[in-house]
Amino acid sequence: MSTTNEMTPPDLATLQARAAQRAADRAGGADRLRGHLVCDGLVRIYKTEGVEVVALQGLDLVVDRGELLAIVGASGSGKSTLLNILSGLDVPTAGIARVGDYDLLTMKAGRRLSYRRRMVGFVWQQTGRNLLPYLTALENVLTPMKLAGTRSGRAARQRAYELLEMVGVGYCADRRPDQMSGGEQQRVAVALAVANDPEVLFADEPTGELDESTAADVFTALQTINAELGVTVVVVTHDPNVSTQVRRTVAIRDGRLASEVRRSARATADGGTELVSEEYAVLDRAGRMQLPSSFVQELELKDRVKLNLESDHVEVRRG
Numbered sequence: 462m463s464t465t466n467e468m469t470p471p472d473l474a475t476l477q478a479r480a481a482q483r484a485a486d487r488a489g490g491a492d493r494l495r496g497h498l499v500c501d502g503l504v505r506i507y508k509t510e511g512v513e514v515v516a517l518q519g520l521d522l523v524v525d526r527g528e529l530l531a532i533v534g535a536s537g538s539g540k541s542t543l544l545n546i547l548s549g550l551d552v553p554t555a556g557i558a559r560v561g562d563y564d565l566l567t568m569k570a571g572r573r574l575s576y577r578r579r580m581v582g583f584v585w586q587q588t589g590r591n592l593l594p595y596l597t598a599l600e601n602v603l604t605p606m607k608l609a610g611t612r613s614g615r616a617a618r619q620r621a622y623e624l625l626e627m628v629g630v631g632y633c634a635d636r637r638p639d640q641m642s643g644g645e646q647q648r649v650a651v652a653l654a655v656a657n658d659p660e661v662l663f664a665d666e667p668t669g670e671l672d673e674s675t676a677a678d679v680f681t682a683l684q685t686i687n688a689e690l691g692v693t694v695v696v697v698t699h700d701p702n703v704s705t706q707v708r709r710t711v712a713i714r715d716g717r718l719a720s721e722v723r724r725s726a727r728a729t730a731d732g733g734t735e736l737v738s739e740e741y742a743v744l745d746r747a748g749r750m751q752l753p754s755s756f757v758q759e760l761e762l763k764d765r766v767k768l769n770l771e772s773d774h775v776e777v778r779r780g
């Protein structure tokens with residue numbers, strides 16, 4: 462367990478409580494918060510020219526309604542594969558993947574379309590992929606509402622302005638993407654992604670092309686959307702700063718969940734706020750867990766280890 466004294470906002474506990482309250486309001490009661498996204502034994506095998514790549518090999522993950530979750534992992538560990546499946550762009554090979562009432566394995570084309578239109582919003586890493594270059598920020602945010610016919614005229618414009626204000630780029634309403642910085646464009650992309658009230662927002666490396674301070678603004682926009690609208694947010698990131706601004710970060714290794722960091726704020730004796738991080742290894746239903754690679758290297762563990770059951774812990778020794 463590590464502790465750091467962090468005096469700077471935002472207060473993660475308050476943000477999370479507000480997001481959970483909004484999410485419960487949307488879903489019709491706090492009892493519907495559990496298990497908004499559920500993956501169980503999720504497998505995705507790619508076959509190219511006779512070669513099989515197992516991108517996800519039995520991944521288990523539960524995300525609650527209104528949660529803001531960061532997913533980290535080395536390149537090739539399966540993060541994008543997971544996000545593509547959860548956003549309905551790709552179909553898993555086996556296992557369970559469910560978001561709300563949608564079964565992502567078995568849903569037919571029509572239901573998949575409705576899932577992608579109504580349930581999810583997406584922010585890509587490449588700013589150019591999120592916005593139409595010849596439209597202003599306001600027109601970009603209006604576009605999904607026009608296409609879906611959810612709101613029109615004045616109501617749509619009002620919502621678009623509100624969302625742009627909410628993510629801190631109201632002043633960019635009349636600018637085209639080439640008249641905005643990368644961070645401003647990504648914040649407009651966040652507003653656009655939630656224009657049609659999706660239940661879940663996915664972001665794949667949304668700050669990957671930005672410098673540190675601009676990246677922080679984009680992440681604040683994701684936090685605000687999560688807290689104010691109660692949208693469940695799942696963000697894939699390499700950015701170590703981002704992953705310390707959320708209550709839960711999960712790490713994927715070789716297509717499985719390997720570890721999880723949970724953070725909570727608590728009051729200190731001197732009246733300050735202390736952020737407490739606790740790291741856990743993830744134990745799946747078959748009893749499997751991954752040892753951190755640093756532990757494996759430090760003790761030169763390989764091939765097999767000896768396990769001893771003690772009264773309150775399990776000891777792992779070189780075999």
Ligand SMILES: Nc1ncnc2c1ncn2[C@@H]1O[C@H](COP(=O)(O)OP(=O)(O)OP(=O)(O)O)[C@@H](O)[C@H]1O
Nearest residue numbers: 507509514516534535536537538539540541542543
């Ligand atoms: N369409 C595809 N066809 C074949 N193999 C693929 C395909 N997409 C991904 N893979 C492989 O699946 C594995 C997981 O890839 P994925 O893109 O999910 O990883 P990632 O963690 O998102 O990596 P990065 O951080 O580099 O984006 C990798 O070995 C990758 O080469």
